[in-house]
Amino acid sequence: MDRNTLTERQVFYIAEFNEEAAWLSFMHAEGWKLVKTTGFKYHFESCPQEEWIYQLDFRDGNLDETSYIQMYADYGWEFVTRFRHWYYFRKIRTAGDDMSIFSDNESKIEMCRKVIGHHVMILAAYYLFILALFAFMMCGNSFAAPDSFLNGFFEGAAVGCILGGLIGLFFVGNQLHRLRRKIRQLQNPL
Amino acid sequence: MDEKIKRVYIPMTETGFYILFCLQEENHGYGITQKVRQMTGGEILISPGTMYGSLSKMEKDGLIAFTREEEKRKLYQITELGTEILKTELARIERLYRNSKGVSVNG
Structure with a gap:
């Protein structure tokens, strides 16, 4: 058994993206950072126990992923993974920083x-x-x-x-x- | 001007207004956020999800146009239609301001 990785089964429905993000933040604070997800299974890697904010974005239609991910990177959001139309981003928590990918x-x-x-x-x-x-x-x-x-x-x-x-x-x-x-x-x- | 577009965009949200206003000069998403932060003394911080959605929508509706790509960043600039919308909105805000100061529009 590899101690550097962890797989968890968890179900979040389409209206539960905030709950999902909160759970991923909790996992990160426990020392497990998200690597990818297949919807029901979440794959984690061990990492330092730090406070990271996770956010999910839903995008359909034509999307130029390169410039889309670059824009989030400009704001300090790290692109983690994509599952279907859901994009997962994370950012280390800093005092006074905006914690949501949406400002209005x-x-x-x-x-x-x-x-x-x-x-x-x-x-x-x-x-x-x-x-x-x-x-x-x-x-x-x-x-x-x-x-x-x-x-x-x-x-x-x-x-x-x-x-x-x-x-x-x-x-x-x-x-x-x-x-x-x-x-x-x-x-x-x- | 297209009445439908006018109905959708006027009055504008604060985010929408600042994005359109800034795009009188060519810029990309994060550049706009920095400029707005400066203009408003750090009061208004536009986040990436909001920025991306607004730019996509304004581009689709023809208020702004994609000009070129620079280091994986898309640059946009206001179009003629966008300028017209901005002017209409500015006139509305100016009237609002004048009235709030107790100055009659006709006098």
Whole structure:
């Protein structure tokens, strides 16, 4: 067992980027700095126990990574890793320094909106896929005999997709609701 | 001027105003933050996420344009449309200031 590395399983949903950042700061203070993440698994390397601030940024669309990362570096933010559309940055804590990658509420709201928009698109694409599968099943019935394996397979797949879709809708919907609440709080902190 | 653009950008946020104002001269993100820090006596510090988002949005809407790249940094400058928006906003702020001093606009 290598004592210089550590892998932790931890789940943070899309509305929990602040909680995730706080946890990564906590891990760093314990002497484990983040190397990379695959969403559910976090890989750490041992390091001096120091106070580092972690921040997550969500970017979709066209992004020139080189100049994007350079801009953060100019401000003293070290780029750590990227997981899908999430960019992880860290900075050593110094007195009187700004601790957030966002300096106004408008840009915080903008990021929440982007996360919502992106995941609504994913949900929509998934439901289109289910619709297409149903359309295919309708056609499939004409070439697969009613009791055949193929027919059963399609039925099973369709039921699975619908169940998956409902579970997905429940989880993602809940997260989207939390993001909207976050936006409302940013718009009106009172 | 495009009414939609006007509705989105006027009145401007403080961040948006200073970014557009600074880009009357070619500059990059961190350069703008430094300049704004100077102009406001360290009162306004624009962070990278906010800066990156604002620059991308203003570029997309045609208020500023990418001019060149220097050591991995993108430089931008205000466009004609951006100048028009800035002028409109400045007139609004000046009127606000005059009125706050109790001077009538027409007199």
